[in-house]
Amino acid sequence: MSSRVLITGGAGFIGSHLSERLLDEGHEVICVDNFFTGSRRNVEHLFGNPRFELLRHDVTFPLYVEVDQIYNLACPASPVHYQHDPVQTTKTSVMGAINMLGLAKRLRVPILQASTSEVYGDPAVHPQTEDYWGNVNPIGTRSCYDEGKRAAETLFFDYRRQHDLSIKVIRIFNTYGPRMHPNDGRVVSNFIVQALRGEPITIYGDGSQTRSFCFVDDLVDGMVRLMNTDHEVTGPVNVGNPGEFTMLELANAVLEITGSSSEIEHRPLPQDDPKQRQPNIDLARRELGWEPTVALRPGLERTIEYFRGVLATA
Numbered sequence: 001m002s003s004r005v006l007i008t009g010g011a012g013f014i015g016s017h018l019s020e021r022l023l024d025e026g027h028e029v030i031c032v033d034n035f036f037t038g039s040r041r042n043v044e045h046l047f048g049n050p051r052f053e054l055l056r057h058d059v060t061f062p063l064y065v066e067v068d069q070i071y072n073l074a075c076p077a078s079p080v081h082y083q084h085d086p087v088q089t090t091k092t093s094v095m096g097a098i099n100m101l102g103l104a105k106r107l108r109v110p111i112l113q114a115s116t117s118e119v120y121g122d123p124a125v126h127p128q129t130e131d132y133w134g135n136v137n138p139i140g141t142r143s144c145y146d147e148g149k150r151a152a153e154t155l156f157f158d159y160r161r162q163h164d165l166s167i168k169v170i171r172i173f174n175t176y177g178p179r180m181h182p183n184d185g186r187v188v189s190n191f192i193v194q195a196l197r198g199e200p201i202t203i204y205g206d207g208s209q210t211r212s213f214c215f216v217d218d219l220v221d222g223m224v225r226l227m228n229t230d231h232e233v234t235g236p237v238n239v240g241n242p243g244e245f246t247m248l249e250l251a252n253a254v255l256e257i258t259g260s261s262s263e264i265e266h267r268p269l270p271q272d273d274p275k276q277r278q279p280n281i282d283l284a285r286r287e288l289g290w291e292p293t294v295a296l297r298p299g300l301e302r303t304i305e306y307f308r309g310v311l312a313t314a
């Protein structure tokens, strides 16, 4: 059955892929964005579709639309962007959640929150399961993002307890793919852009810290599956790719695929940078029947192809 779906942050990296996926399934999509980090360009290929609508709106203000489902993705996701105006970042997570939950409550429709593995902070438990409460610095420079997302989770569960709302909380781990920002300081886009420009590849620390990377199509599939579970399934549920790579391994894979002759350059580790992060996805496997299908190499190849196009037209 086709529905009308609201996606906040819909003109961002993940939101644009989610918009595509839902339109492909025959739904109507209302994409709401204030274009802080997202852009019209990310969704311009959808403008010709009569089931797609783009609204400029800041989620820290209330929104009145009639929809059947809400995906709440609005929030800058990379440190460069969320630290640019940290007060606005917390406001977006907290007031955005309040406004969207209020809308979901009025309409009695399910709402999904794009939460993050950052709620685990610098984890003392590895790999992270959903029952781990995290190790987050409440007053550091990353806190506007981490604590904003934690507060949003609290609000989601209180709306559930207090108003019996159908809530879905997904904890997204590092995701990559086409339409990532070229200059947002995230490791995959950084390495690719540096390699394609023939600039040195900058690794923070000695490069032994690990991350797991999920291709965006896999993540979007997990989101859609979670949204369409029944009332009892709320999450939080980890969605990410458990395949773990060191920064050095990632840099070498990018160098190999691009054929670049860039050198590797080491820089000091930033404050609160987690040393290790890997999702445990047993719950997603069990409750959503989900697991990643795109391996790092083909995912990197598609992302590199996208960035080649971006850099060629820049």
Ligand SMILES: NC(=O)c1ccc[n+]([C@@H]2O[C@H](COP(=O)([O-])OP(=O)(O)OC[C@H]3O[C@@H](n4cnc5c(N)ncnc54)[C@H](O)[C@@H]3O)[C@@H](O)[C@H]2O)c1
Pocket: 008, 009, 010, 011, 012, 013, 014, 015, 032, 033, 034, 035, 036, 037, 038, 039, 057, 058, 059, 060, 072, 073, 074, 075, 076, 077, 078, 092, 096, 114, 115, 116, 117, 171, 172, 173, 174, 175, 176
């Ligand atoms: N990309 C990842 O690896 C990752 C990991 C964990 C969680 N997430 C979460 O997924 C969501 C999407 O992330 P993304 O990678 O697509 O980032 P993104 O920055 O590309 O997208 C976020 C979108 O939200 C919009 N936005 C920001 N503040 C807003 C506001 N006040 N009102 C309306 N729109 C606003 C931005 O303009 C942008 O289009 C975010 O909530 C992020 O925290 C992403």
